[in-house]
Amino acid sequence: MEESAAIVAGWSVRKSVMDKPVFNEKGDRVRVIHDIIVAPDRSVSFAIVAANQFLGVSHHDVAIPIEQLDFNNGKLVLAGATKDAIKALPEFQYAKLRATPRPRSDYSEHQ
Numbered sequence: 001m002e003e004s005a006a007i008v009a010g011w012s013v014r015k016s017v018m019d020k021p022v023f024n025e026k027g028d029r030v031r032v033i034h035d036i037i038v039a040p041d042r043s044v045s046f047a048i049v050a051a052n053q054f055l056g057v058s059h060h061d062v063a064i065p066i067e068q069l070d071f072n073n074g075k076l077v078l079a080g081a082t083k084d085a086i087k088a089l090p091e092f093q094y095a096k097l098r099a100t101p102r103p104r105s106d107y108s109e110h111q
Contacts, residue, residue, distance in 0.1 A: 018033060018034075018035070018036070019032060019033065019034070020032065020033050020076055021033075021075075021076070022047075022049060022069070022076045022077070022078050022081065023075050023076065023077050023078070024077065024078060024079065024080065024081040024082065025072075025077060025079045025080070028082075030078065030081045030082060030083050030086060031049045031050055031051060031081075031083065031086050032049065032050045033047050033048070033049060033050075033076065034048045034049060034050040034061055035047075035048035035061075036048070036066075037063070044066050045065070045066055046063040046064060046065060046066055046092075047063075047064045047066055047069055048061050048062070048063055048064075048092055049061065049062050049063075049064050049086060051086045051087045051089065051091075052087055060087065060091050061091065061092045061093075062086060062089040062090065062091065062092050063089075063092040064078065064086075064089075
């Protein structure tokens with residue numbers, strides 16, 4: 001029963017962040033969150049933002065450090081952001097996995 005209570009009280013990245021617009025402090029919509037990067041220590045480190053998108057398909061993703069984003073009145077805000085400034089950032093490319101990801105239980109053994 002504790003597990004279902006945690007699920008009900010929990011927070012969903014998919015519903016709250018993924019594919020949600022990013023605004024600047026002026027309220028201008030500048031881009032959309034495409035993915036979230038979780039570090040091996042289980043902390044959220046980067047938001048992957050679609051810098052150039054056409055018909056819902058991203059052609060240029062960029063990594064924004066998560067501490068630069070803020071929630072303000074229910075919106076994701078990236079202060080000082082413009083569409084052009086985000087588009088000018090270096091393109092993020094996912095690393096190719098060289099090995100199968102380890103199960104979560106393997107990480108706790110080394111802490």
